Amino acid sequence: MKTNITVSYIDELIKERLPRERDKVLQAMEYMLFSGGKRFRPMLLLNTAKAVGKRISDGAKNLAVALEFIHTYSLIHDDLPCMDNDDMRRGKRSCHMQFGEASAVLAGDALLNLSFETVLKGPLSNKSYQTACVYMFKMSGIEGLVHGQSLDLFGETKNIDDATELAIAKTGTLIRAALVCGALVGGASEEEARIFDEIACKLGVCYQIVDDILDSKKCEKSFLDVYSESDLIDHVKELNEEIKAACDKLPYDLEFLKEFCDQNIARRR
Ligand code: IPE
Ligand code: IPE
Ligand code: MG
Ligand code: MG
Ligand code: MG
Numbered sequence: 463m464k465t466n467i468t469v470s471y472i473d474e475l476i477k478e479r480l481p482r483e484r485d486k487v488l489q490a491m492e493y494m495l496f497s498g499g500k501r502f503r504p505m506l507l508l509n510t511a512k513a514v515g516k517r518i519s520d521g522a523k524n525l526a527v528a529l530e531f532i533h534t535y536s537l538i539h540d541d542l543p544c545m546d547n548d549d550m551r552r553g554k555r556s557c558h559m560q561f562g563e564a565s566a567v568l569a570g571d572a573l574l575n576l577s578f579e580t581v582l583k584g585p586l587s588n589k590s591y592q593t594a595c596v597y598m599f600k601m602s603g604i605e606g607l608v609h610g611q612s613l614d615l616f617g618e619t620k621n622i623d624d625a626t627e628l629a630i631a632k633t634g635t636l637i638r639a640a641l642v643c644g645a646l647v648g649g650a651s652e653e654e655a656r657i658f659d660e661i662a663c664k665l666g667v668c669y670q671i672v673d674d675i676l677d678s679k680k681c682e683k684s685f686l687d688v689y690s691e692s693d694l695i696d697h698v699k700e701l702n703e704e705i706k707a708a709c710d711k712l713p714y715d716l717e718f719l720k721e722f723c724d725q726n727i728a729r730r731r
Contacts, residue, residue, distance in 0.1 A: 467508045467518075472501045475527050479580050490561040490569035491576075494534050498552045503640045504530045506722065510644025510658065513714040521591040522647045524584040525598060528577035529643070532602045533636055535573035536611075538566050545615065546682060574602075594643040601642075606635035619683045622697075626667055628683060633673070634666020641665075654712060661708045661719065664701045665726075671698050672729050698727055 476495060481488060504526035511522035541548040541556040542563065549559050558566035581595045600606060610632025619625050641658040650658065671694050674684040678691075685694050702723040709716040 467505050467512070469501050472504045472508075472526065472530065475504075475523050476530060479524075479527050479576075481576075486561065487565055487568045487572055490538075490557055490565045491534075491573055493560060494538050494551075494557045494569065495530075495573075497554055499530070499534070501530060502722070503533055503636055506637065506640040506719075507644040509718045510641050511648040513716055513718070514645050514648025514650045514654075516648075519585075519647055521584045521588065521594070522644065524580050525591075525594055525643045525647065528580040529598065529636060529639055531573045531577040531580065532598075532607075532639075535570040535577075536602075536607055536636075538570040538573070540611070542566060545611070546680075577602075588647075590646045590649065594646040597646070598639045598643050601635040601639040606639075607632060610635060614683055617683075619687050622685075622688050625683070625685045625688050629667045629670035629685070630663050633670040634663045637666045637669070638662040657708055657712055661705050664705050664708075665719075665722065668698045668701050668705075668723065668726055672726055675730055695727070695730075702727065 473496070480492070480495075507526040507529055508518055508522055512518050515522075537551060538557040540546050541551055542558055548556050550556055554560075556566075557569060561569070578599075581598065584595070585591050586595075602608070610628060610630075613628045614632055617624070617628065619628060638659055641662040642655050645655045645658045671685045674686055675691055675694060677684070678686055689697065705723055706720050709719050
C-alpha cells in the first residue's frame with residue numbers, strides 16, 4: 463500500500479493539538495515530542511485505519527496523536543532516575559537532564575492528560591470510536607504499559623515466557639492500541655480486531671527483542687538474560703512469519719505491517 467503517512471504528516475497532526483501557552487513544562491513536552499522519534503505507533507494506527515476503512519477519519523487522527531502523547535510521556539518517565547536512570551534518549555539529553563526532574567515528571571503528567579483531552583475532542587457518539595478510546599487507555603494503564611513497567615522494575619525474568627510477558631506488557635500494549643484502535647475506527651469486525659491484537663502482541667515481542675539487542679550494554683531486564691543473540695534473531699524470524707501469515711488471513715492490504723517486520727529486524731547494527 464502506498465502511503466503518505468510520514469513523520470512530518472504526524473508532526474503536523476501533533477502541532478495542531480498542542481496548547482499555545484508559554485510554560486517551562488510545555489517546553490519540556492515539546493523537547494521530547496520533537497526529538498527524532500520514529501512515530502511508528504501513530505503510523506501503524508493510521509495505516510491500519512486506512513487499510514480497513516479506506517480513509518483516515520478525524521477520530522483516527524485524534525487517536526494517533528493521543529497514542530504518541532502516551533508513548534512520549536512513557537519515555538520521559540522511563541528515563542527518570544527512579545526508573546531506568548538514563549541520561550540520554552535519541553542521542554540527546556533525556557528530558558530530566560535538560561529540564562530537571564520536577565519538570566520531567568510534570569511533562570509526563572501533562573502529556574497523559576493531553577492524550578485524554580485529545581480523544582475526548584473526537585466523535586464520541588460513534589460506538590467504535592468509544593470502544594477504541596477505552597481500549598487505548600486500558601492498554602496504557604495498569605492492565606497495559608504501567609503493568610509492564612511494574613514487571614520490569616519489580617518482576618523476575620527467569621525464562622523466555624517471563625521475558626515475553628514483560629515485552630508484551632511494556633512494549634506490546636501500545637502497539638496493540640495502535641492496531642486495534644486503527645482497526646476499530648476503520649470499521650473492522652470483533653473477530654478481525656482480535657486478529658490485529660494477536661499480530662500486535664507478536665510485533666511487540668519482536669520490537670523489544672531487537673531493542674534489547676541494540677541496548678545490550680544496559681543492565682536492565684532483557685531477552686539477552688534468557689537467550690543468545692542468534693537464538694533471539696531466529697525467534698524474531700519465526701514470529702515475523704507468523705505475523706505475515708496472520709496478515710494474510712485478513713481481507714485487507716497489510717503490506718505496511720509486513721514491511722514493519724522487515725524494517726524492525728534490519729534495525730540491528
Ligand atoms: C522506545 O520506543 C521504547 C520501546 C518500546 C522499546 P521507540 O523505539 O518507538 O522510540 P522512538 O519514539 O522512536 O524514539
Ligand atoms: C520500553 O522499555 C518500554 C517503555 C515503556 C519505555 P525500555 O526501558 O527498554 O525502553 P528504552 O530502551 O529506554 O527505550
Ligand atoms: Mg524501562
Ligand atoms: Mg529505558
Ligand atoms: Mg531498552
